Structure formats: C-alpha cells, structure tokens
Amino acid sequence: MIEDKTPQRTSIAQLGEFGLIDHLTKNFGINQPSTLKGIGDDAAVLDFKDKKVVISTDLLIEGVHFDLAYMPLKHLGYKAVVVNISDICAMNAKATQITVSVAVSNRFPLEALDELFAGITHAANxxxxxxxxxxxxxxxxxxxxxxTAIGEADEEEIVYRNGAKQTDLLVVTGDLGAAYMGLQVLEREKQVFQVNPNSQPDLDAYTYLIERQLKPEARKDVRTLLHALQIKPTSMIDISDGLSSEIMHLCKQSKVGCNLYEDKLPIDPQFINVCEEFNIDSTTVAINGGEDYELLFTIAMEDFEKIKGNPNFTIIGHMTQESEGIHLVTRANTRIALKARGWDAIREE
Amino acid sequence: MIEDKTPQRTSIAQLGEFGLIDHLTKNFGINQPSTLKGIGDDAAVLDFKDKKVVISTDLLIEGVHFDLAYMPLKHLGYKAVVVNISDICAMNAKATQITVSVAVSNRFPLEALDELFAGITHAANxxxxxxxxxxxxxxxxxxxxxxTAIGEADEEEIVYRNGAKQTDLLVVTGDLGAAYMGLQVLEREKQVFQVNPNSQPDLDAYTYLIERQLKPEARKDVRTLLHALQIKPTSMIDISDGLSSEIMHLCKQSKVGCNLYEDKLPIDPQFINVCEEFNIDSTTVAINGGEDYELLFTIAMEDFEKIKGNPNFTIIGHMTQESEGIHLVTRANTRIALKARGWDAIREE
Structure with missing residues (x-):
C-alpha cells in the first residue's frame, strides 16, 4: 500500500467561528484559585482577594515580530505566552492568567492553528x-x-522601574545576546535554503543560541530566588529590546545615571564563538541584542553580600547620580555613552 | 496668500517607537481608584480590594471588522472601546480599565493615529x-x-450566561437591527462613491441607523437601572453577533428552550422604512443583524411587575423547557425554529 504523505489540511471555515473556538479552547483547564470563570461567557471572572493585580499586553505580527520560515508554530505559541509572562515577572509578581486572541488568514489550515495552540497550551501548563x-x-x-497576561502580588512585593537609587548595584539574570545571535543563524539558514532547498543544515554548534531565540523562558524563578535571599530589588525590567535600552528605561524613570562594565557582561562561550564566526563584536550584541527575556534589576548596596557569588545573578554595574549620565566602561577602561538603539541598530555598525 | 490645503502627514518612523507611545498616551489620565499604576512600566498595577475582576478581549482587523472607506478613524477608536466595555456590561459589572494595542502599516501617518486615539480617549472619558x-x-x-477591558463587581452582582430558568422572561434593551441597516446604507454609499466620486450623499433619512453603526454605545446604564428596580437578571449577554445567536448562547448554557415573539421585537420606525427601501424583511434583520450592543437578559417571572411598561426594556419572549427548543412565534402565530446564523446569513435569504 502506498502511504499518503500529504499533511492533513482542514479548512477553518468548515468548523465555523463557534466550532473553532470550542475546538481550540477545549484543552484549557482552570488551575488558579483566582480564576472563578474562564472561557465561555462575555468576560472571565477573577478573584484576587487582598492581592494586587498586574496586567500587561503584547501584539505579535507575522513579518514584523516573527518569520514562519524558521519559527515553528508550536514554538511561536509558546514564545508568545512567555514574552507576556516575562512582563509579569518583571514586576516581581506571579503570572496567573492569560487571554489569547488570534487572527489568521485562510491560508492557515486547522492543523496549523492546532500546532500554535499546542504551544500556547504547553506554555500555560x-x-x-x-x-x-x-x-x-x-x-x-x-x-x-x-x-494579555495577568498576575498577582502583595503590594509590598511589587517592583517598579522607578525605584533605583544612586549607588544601587545593577544585576542581570542569565546571559545576554544569545537570542539575537540565534536569530542571525536562523536567518542565514533561511538564505541558504532559498538558494539550495536540498541543503541539510548542521546546527549542532548553535543549539543554545537557537533555543534562546525559538524557545525563550520567562524568569518566573527569580521571584522565588530573591525572596529566599531576602532581597527586594529597588527597580526591575525585563530584557526584551536589549540591555542598553532597558538600562535607559530604569535610569530615566529612576532619575539616576549608570556605569555598566564590559568585563562583567555574562555571555555564553557558544555566543562568543558565533559572534567571531559572524564577525560581529560580542559586546555590541550583548548590549543591544534583544529577546533575552532575562531580568535586569537594581539592589541596594547593602544587599551585595546576599547575592555575591550566586550563579543565578551577575552584578554588571552600579547606578550613579543622574548628572553623570549612562556609560559603558570598556575593558580598556574608557567610558562610552550608552545609546538606546534597540537591536536593529547592530547591523548598522 | 495661498493656503496649503494638503493635510499634514507626519511619518510614524520620525518619532521612533518610544516617542510614538509617549505621544499617543500622553492624554491618558488615571481616574479609577483601582488603578495604582497605569502606562509606563512592564505591567499596570490594579487594586480591586474585595471586588471581583472581570476581563474580556477583542481583536479588530481592517477589512474583516471595519472598512476605513466609511468608518472615520475617530469613530473606529470610539467603537473599538465600546464593544469591549459592552462585554463588561453584559456581566452586570462596571468597566474600570482598558488596554489598547494597535498595529498599523506605514501608510498611516501620525495624524491618522492621532484621530484613532482621539476616539479612544473620547470613549475612555x-x-x-x-x-x-x-x-x-x-x-x-x-x-x-x-x-482588553477590565471591570469590577461584587460577586453577588455578576450575571453569567448560564442562569436562565424555564418560565423566566426574556428582555432586551433599546432596539434591534439598526446597526446592520446602517452598515447597508454605508456600503451602498461606498458603491455610489466608487462609480461617481463627486456625488454628494444625502443621508438625512438614515442618521439614526448610521449612528448605530458608526457610534454604538455600551449599555453601562442598565446595571444602574436594574439595581434601582431591585432586579438581578438570571442570565445576560450583549448583542454583538445578532439576537438569534445570543439567544442560542443563553439557552445552550442555561439548558433551557425559548419562545421569542415577532410582534414584541423593538424596532425603530426609521429601521422599518429603510428595510422596505432595501426590500429586506425587518424581522430577519432584527433577529440576525449584529452590532446592536444592546443587552439581552432573562429575569424571574415574579420580577414582571417591576419591569412592566419601563421604556428602557422590552419583554420579547420567555424561556421554556430545553426539550421544547428555541422558536420564533410569528405574527401569524406559526412557530419557526431559530438558527444561529450571524449576520452574514441575512444576504443569503
């Protein structure tokens, strides 16, 4: 017998709008005690008791925020949830609910939407x-x-962008720049594929970078880690647009300056190798590359001992008087004024 | 002096992303006591104390949900807010906050976005x-x-879709079908304009219908009206897809049937005239036309005296045993099974 290898393609129109919604949402359960009523009415009903509610929202557009040529739909669904939860983590809050709206052109069969929702469900779980x-x-x-992501926290736990004081230490979780270089690798492979569709990519040397791009994680663990260390950050933000841009946000809202030290930037060995291969300066990418979804925060100087040597955190600088400005102190000990350029700027170097 | 009549067109790119956000959001103030922190951090922070939180979200796409050929951007901004607040009203809750995400192609100058946000601001106020x-x-x-719209209510105030009992009365606010006929008038004018761009439309005979389409209102007053009458609906939904479709939702979730009476349907005289002009059956439109954003709800039979003769409400039917099904009882006293077809179905008549 000859197997039919054509992937199944079910038209969305066959199900109708209400049928489609039932189909896509049937796996979504309710696990949070704060969810009184989920999908199925004009609105969801939530009960946060004496907690404060935090809310953040993001819009992701094909061709602007993602490219389906190398972004599998399941990963896209996962990442779309993660980037929103990251904003909740950046408030030092606990994510509890999300709403998910999706618009698709009719070139997407039901099976493609199922993949997307499988990723969303995986992230929700x-x-x-x-x-x-x-x-x-x-x-x-x-x-x-x-x-739209919704979270909860006690009022005294919530960390804003505007609480950094001069002499505070600047701390980052994880490492920087890998997601950006993962994107460069994927874009190169897309070019190769367009020239020769039969080429078999060997991506072993890039696995970490690609995973950081295709399957980022939100740092929900940081809230627990900091709580255990009895540290409350004075300000916090997540790194979506790039370290440089996020430092500018913290400084602007907190009315402080900052010295960032090049030799302190946490970067992965694979990241360094690939920057060399692409002939890109690794510091430039670590500072301006986006989509790391790590947390950037400031802590009071007296909390230094609590965090020193902790493998989850790297102290990368300190805050200063606003009038001193925002600078990168290079390995050669020169001071360069930081600019918020976002990651599109890297290529213009 | 010769006046330059060219409308000003400022490219969005000139402002940059952060400049654009600052520009568009600078008029948004904070007036709700539950808003602790609005725009400007990773997430907003809200405090509902002992109230329950209701949340609803909608995605509006050009060419699918609106046509800029006859929908002015200011009206669109207003309507986009209203349709979401309507969902909060349908829970018998009070709308308190919204988040607004917008994606635009670069054919939109800043002045167009300003119009859109003027409408959003007007609705928010x-x-x-x-x-x-x-x-x-x-x-x-x-x-x-x-x-995404957010609202608050005491737990005992919230009305779901699933609480209707057999013998409950079915009640609707306002009148039905006008928004749909307004859309027909606007689409006809668009056709005329395409053939003859110099034609001057005379829309005096259609003002009410066009206003219902272009500037609908959410029935935030109904919560207060019902409270004053000491009525709590047993189930409620807003009419976005059409009366027929919404009745099906209430019946399905409440596990009841329904008799809807054709001669009770509240319709406006202008609506009747224009249905005749377009040679469309007015009952078909009143039942299947969408976007009225009126509220449809059920009340216990013993609340009849409280609502009788109230000009804000029309009793249009009553609920029955589930096994009796969902029917329209016509003026000629025949029973026709209702189908949830939504308003695209009207043209297939």
Missing part, C-alpha cells in the same frame, strides 16, 4: 497560568497574536 | 475607564486593534 479568554478571527494577511 | 497599557507596533497590512 509550564507556567501554571489559566487561559481565561480571547478572540479568534480571520485576518486579511498573515498571523496576528495578541496576548 | 465617556465611560470613565483608565487606559492602563497596550502596545504599538507596525503591521504588514492594514490596521489592527486589540483591546
């Missing part, structure tokens, strides 16, 4: 957030995802 | 909701608006 609502509609072109 | 967050990005094609 991994981060223990309830999917409590959303909207599913058609688009004229491409795929659009809009997610 | 009118409905006394704080704009607490959002996202602004570029799209490959057209305009995309994603709004």
């Amino acid at each position: 991994e981060y223990k957030v309830d999917v409590i609502g959303g909207d599913t509609t058609s688009s004229q072109k491409g795929l659009i995802i809009s997610i | 009118e409905y006394k909701v704080d704009v607490i967050g959002g996202d602004t990005t570029s799209s490959q094609k057209g305009l995309i608006i994603s709004i």
Whole structure:
C-alpha cells in the first residue's frame, strides 16, 4: 500500500467561528484559585482577594515580530505566552492568567492553528497560568497574536522601574545576546535554503543560541530566588529590546545615571564563538541584542553580600547620580555613552 | 496668500517607537481608584480590594471588522472601546480599565493615529475607564486593534450566561437591527462613491441607523437601572453577533428552550422604512443583524411587575423547557425554529 504523505489540511471555515473556538479552547483547564470563570461567557471572572493585580499586553505580527520560515508554530505559541509572562515577572509578581486572541488568514489550515495552540497550551501548563479568554478571527494577511497576561502580588512585593537609587548595584539574570545571535543563524539558514532547498543544515554548534531565540523562558524563578535571599530589588525590567535600552528605561524613570562594565557582561562561550564566526563584536550584541527575556534589576548596596557569588545573578554595574549620565566602561577602561538603539541598530555598525 | 490645503502627514518612523507611545498616551489620565499604576512600566498595577475582576478581549482587523472607506478613524477608536466595555456590561459589572494595542502599516501617518486615539480617549472619558497599557507596533497590512477591558463587581452582582430558568422572561434593551441597516446604507454609499466620486450623499433619512453603526454605545446604564428596580437578571449577554445567536448562547448554557415573539421585537420606525427601501424583511434583520450592543437578559417571572411598561426594556419572549427548543412565534402565530446564523446569513435569504 502506498502511504499518503500529504499533511492533513482542514479548512477553518468548515468548523465555523463557534466550532473553532470550542475546538481550540477545549484543552484549557482552570488551575488558579483566582480564576472563578474562564472561557465561555462575555468576560472571565477573577478573584484576587487582598492581592494586587498586574496586567500587561503584547501584539505579535507575522513579518514584523516573527518569520514562519524558521519559527515553528508550536514554538511561536509558546514564545508568545512567555514574552507576556516575562512582563509579569518583571514586576516581581506571579503570572496567573492569560487571554489569547488570534487572527489568521485562510491560508492557515486547522492543523496549523492546532500546532500554535499546542504551544500556547504547553506554555500555560509550564507556567501554571489559566487561559481565561480571547478572540479568534480571520485576518486579511498573515498571523496576528495578541496576548494579555495577568498576575498577582502583595503590594509590598511589587517592583517598579522607578525605584533605583544612586549607588544601587545593577544585576542581570542569565546571559545576554544569545537570542539575537540565534536569530542571525536562523536567518542565514533561511538564505541558504532559498538558494539550495536540498541543503541539510548542521546546527549542532548553535543549539543554545537557537533555543534562546525559538524557545525563550520567562524568569518566573527569580521571584522565588530573591525572596529566599531576602532581597527586594529597588527597580526591575525585563530584557526584551536589549540591555542598553532597558538600562535607559530604569535610569530615566529612576532619575539616576549608570556605569555598566564590559568585563562583567555574562555571555555564553557558544555566543562568543558565533559572534567571531559572524564577525560581529560580542559586546555590541550583548548590549543591544534583544529577546533575552532575562531580568535586569537594581539592589541596594547593602544587599551585595546576599547575592555575591550566586550563579543565578551577575552584578554588571552600579547606578550613579543622574548628572553623570549612562556609560559603558570598556575593558580598556574608557567610558562610552550608552545609546538606546534597540537591536536593529547592530547591523548598522 | 495661498493656503496649503494638503493635510499634514507626519511619518510614524520620525518619532521612533518610544516617542510614538509617549505621544499617543500622553492624554491618558488615571481616574479609577483601582488603578495604582497605569502606562509606563512592564505591567499596570490594579487594586480591586474585595471586588471581583472581570476581563474580556477583542481583536479588530481592517477589512474583516471595519472598512476605513466609511468608518472615520475617530469613530473606529470610539467603537473599538465600546464593544469591549459592552462585554463588561453584559456581566452586570462596571468597566474600570482598558488596554489598547494597535498595529498599523506605514501608510498611516501620525495624524491618522492621532484621530484613532482621539476616539479612544473620547470613549475612555465617556465611560470613565483608565487606559492602563497596550502596545504599538507596525503591521504588514492594514490596521489592527486589540483591546482588553477590565471591570469590577461584587460577586453577588455578576450575571453569567448560564442562569436562565424555564418560565423566566426574556428582555432586551433599546432596539434591534439598526446597526446592520446602517452598515447597508454605508456600503451602498461606498458603491455610489466608487462609480461617481463627486456625488454628494444625502443621508438625512438614515442618521439614526448610521449612528448605530458608526457610534454604538455600551449599555453601562442598565446595571444602574436594574439595581434601582431591585432586579438581578438570571442570565445576560450583549448583542454583538445578532439576537438569534445570543439567544442560542443563553439557552445552550442555561439548558433551557425559548419562545421569542415577532410582534414584541423593538424596532425603530426609521429601521422599518429603510428595510422596505432595501426590500429586506425587518424581522430577519432584527433577529440576525449584529452590532446592536444592546443587552439581552432573562429575569424571574415574579420580577414582571417591576419591569412592566419601563421604556428602557422590552419583554420579547420567555424561556421554556430545553426539550421544547428555541422558536420564533410569528405574527401569524406559526412557530419557526431559530438558527444561529450571524449576520452574514441575512444576504443569503
């Protein structure tokens, strides 16, 4: 017998709008005690008792924020949830619910939407957030995802961007720049594939970078880690646009300056190798590359002993008087004024 | 002197992403006591104390949900907020905050975005909701608006779709079908304009219908009206997809049937005239036309005296045993099974 290898393609129109919503949302359970009513009414109903509620939202557009040529739909669904939860983590809060709205053009069969929602479900399970609502509609072109993340925290736990004081230490989780270089590797492979569709990519040397790009994680563990160390950051932000841009946000809102030390930047050995291969300066990427979804925060000087040597955190600088400005102190001990350029700027170097 | 009549067109790119967000959000104040922190951090922070939180979200796509040929951007901004607040009203809750995400292609100059945000601001002021967050990005094609609305209510106030009992009365606010006929008038004018761009439309006979389409209102007053009458609906939903479809939702979730009476349907005289002009059956439109954003709810039979003769409400039917099904009882006293077809179905008649 000859096996039919054609992937199944079910038209979304066959299900109808309500059928499609039922189909896509049937796996979403309710696990958070704060979710009284999830999907299925005009609105979800939540009960946070004496907790404060934090809310953040992001819009992801095909061709602007992602490229389906190298972003599998399941990964995209996962990442779309993660980037929103990262914003909740950046408030030192616990993510509890999300809403997910999706618009797709009719070139997407039901099986593609199922992949996307499998990724969303996986992330919801991994981060223990309830999917409590959303909207599913058609688009004229491409795929659009809009997610709103909701979280909770006690008022005294919440960390804003505006609380950094001069002499505070600047701390970052994880390492920097890998997601950006992962994107460069994937874009190069896309070019190769376009020239020779039969080429078999060997991506072993890039696994960490590609994973950082395709399957980032939100640092929900940091809240617990800091709580155990009895540290409350004075300000915090997540790194989505790039370290440089995020430092500018903290400094602007806290009315302080900053010295960032090049030799302190946490970077992965694979990242260094690939920067050399691409002939890109690794510090430039570590500072301006986006999508790391690590947390950047400031702590009071007296908390130094609590964090010193902790493998989860790297002290990369300290805050200063606002009038001193925002500078990178290089390995050669020269001071360069930081600019918020975002990661599109790297290529212009 | 010769006046330059060219409308000003400022490229969005000139402002940069952060400049654009600052520009668009500078008029959004905070008025709700539950808003602790609005725009400007990774997430907004809200405090609902002992209230329950209700959340709903909608995605609006150019070419699918609206046509900029006859929808002015200011009206679109207003309507996008209203349709979300309507969902909060349908829970018998009070809308308190919204987030607004917008994606635009670069064919939109800054002045167009300003118009859109003027409408959003106007609605936020009118409905006394704080704009607490959002996202602004570029799209490959057209305009995309994603709004999440947040509201509050005491637990015992909240009305779900699933509480209708057999013998309950079915009640609707306002009148039905006008928004759909407004859309028909606007689409006809668009056709005329395409044939003859110099034609001057005379829309005096259609003002009410066009206003219902272009500037709908959410029934935030109903919560207060019902409270004053000491009525708590047993189930409630807003009419976005059409009366027929919404009745099916209430019946399905409440496990009841329904008799809807054709002669009770509240319709406006202008609506009747224009249905005749378009040679469309007015009952079909009243039942299947969408976007009225009126509220549909059920009340216990013993509340009949409280609502009888109230000009804000019309009793249009009653609930029955589930096994009796869902029927329209016509003026000729025949029973026709209702189908949830949504408003695209009207043209197939």
